[in-house]
Amino acid sequence: MARTVIIGIPGEAGLWLADLNAGTVKPLNPTGDLATANDLRKAGGTLVKEVDFAVAVSSAQVALSGHFDG
Structure with missing residues (x-):
């Protein structure tokens, strides 16, 4: 499994x-x-390979609070 x-x-x-x-x-x-x-990607494309969950959040505090705005 990839770890990077x-x-x-x-x-x-x-x-x-x-x-x-x-x-x-x-x-x-x-x-x-x-x-x-x-x-x-810079032109607007999206590439996803061997990742099954990714979410951008505004801060680590938001992520650690468990908040998810999907």
Whole structure:
């Protein structure tokens, strides 16, 4: 099972690499096919692969409170 996730959010051009084992999130400079996919994302596309739940929240406090506005 994958334990590393690449994240991109609307309004932010860059991607982030979240390593769940290390508990870290770092900026990622995409190259190759990943850069191509990021260009599509920046143009409004959405790519989801091997992720079954993802929600953007306004803060960690909102997430920790259990609030979900679906």
